[in-house]
Amino acid sequence: MTDRNTAMRQLIETIGGLDVQKVQYRHGELFIQACLDRGNAVATAYKKVAAMKRVFQLAVLRGQIEQNPFRHLKRPKIAEQEVRIYEDEECHRLLKSGREISNDDGINWELLIAVGLCTGMRRGELLNTVWRDVDFDKQTVKVSPKKNTETTWEWHIKDAERRVLPLTDEIVRMLVEHQGKQPEGCVYVFVPPCRYERIAELRRLENWTAEAGRCPVNNFKRDFDRLLKCASIGEGQFHDLRRTCITRWFANGLTEFDVMKLAGHSDFTTTHRFYLAVRRDLVEKARAAAEAAMSNDFGARPQLWTKRFDR
DSSP: OHHHHHHHHHHHHHHOSOOGGGOOHHHHHHHHHHHHHTTOOHHHHHHHHHHHHHHHHHHHHTTSSSSOTTTTOOOOOOOOOOOOOOOHHHHHHHHHHHHHHOOTTSOOHHHHHHHHHHHOOOHHHHHTOBGGGEETTTTEEEEOOBOOOSSOOOBOOOGGGOEEEEOOHHHHHHHHHHHHHSOTTOOBSSSOHHHHHHHHHHHHTTOOOTTGGGSOSTTHHHHHHHHHHHTTOSSOOTHHHHHHHHHHHHHTTOOHHHHHHHHTOSSHHHHHHHHHHHHHHHHHHHHHHHHHHHHHHHTTHHHHHHHHHHO
16 A cells, blocks of 8 residues: 555656546656656556556546546566676675774664675665564574554565565674664664664654655665775665675576565566576676686687688
8 A cells, every 4th residue: 555655646746736537648658757767667667657557447446537547558668777786896895894884873784784685685674674573593584564563663565575584694693793782672673773762752753654664764875875985886776785685596596486585576577687687697607617618628729720710
């Protein structure tokens, strides 16, 4: 329901407070373009369009409108960007920079990056992880929605995004160490205690929304960009940690179905992009390995063959 509400709000922002009877196909095209201009990926834009299609179809069934104005809207035909992943050396530098930047009052960046690389969890999933989601004995972390309670705020995910992900021995050790440093009553793993107290105050004043809970930490992008700079990485996003993890799963032999379930993708379309990226990388690695083997096997002979063909 939250996704539909968000999509409807953004549609109204795009076309104005138009009477539902006057919404036309062209308004759907404007909405798609507005989503893309906002920085949404093609897949995200299409999900919002699908949500709006369902809203208008419900209006048809209720007799509020005669036909669905968005029924013929299709997925935007825009080439997806290349999958950006961090190389191993970049990951090492990110973890090192995270360790240097982290402090008791802010995010534990080293741990956050490590868990992101290990699990492929999204930013919102990580920042809304509570300690009860972590099973230290089984070395897993659970991605699950949160209810509005005395200690947690409302946060939604889709059913396809509910999942249990593995943790490594080293990351479990880091989590235990991190938990030991947190004050009593701080239930969120990655939300700094001072920020958690501020959010608690905002919630008491009823000045907190489910939308704010999607990224409950202030200046997240600015701080991560600073971390990239410290790691001497020219460009990148926090979400690239997730992309890096997914491509590693493929590179280590997991099937598309397995990766789709672990990543929380609703269908194979998104998962397949990562599969293709890894396949291209494997082709290049195979070519390099073949060239090295040929060089070892034949020595200088390929050069002699080249000279003969030149004649």
